[in-house]
Amino acid sequence: MLKLAVLCCLLGAVMSAPQTKNELTCDICIDVITDLDNWLTSDKTEQEIVDFMKEICAALGLILPDLEATCNELMDAQLPGIIDDLVNNNLNPTEVCTNIAACP
Structure with missing residues (x-):
């Protein structure tokens, strides 16, 4: 799950x-x-995953206060769509990362 927190930071920077x-x-x-x-x-359900990620955002906010809000916004905006792409659209991770502009 630490990797997901890192992704939050990277996606925020990328966006x-x-x-x-x-x-x-x-x-x-x-x-x-x-x-x-x-x-x-x-x-795990989608909501459990989103809730867990928001807990990570809160933890990141203790380290870098400005990062919590950005992380939460990113979770609200991107995570449900990423989960939907993986589950319903059967996209692979490379396609998802390309769709969110993390890959060329």
């Missing part, structure tokens, strides 16, 4: 930065989305 993409961001995104995809096949 707020100019459209420059790099392999490191892409590789991390693919790794995190792969882990998320594996987690979805466990007995």
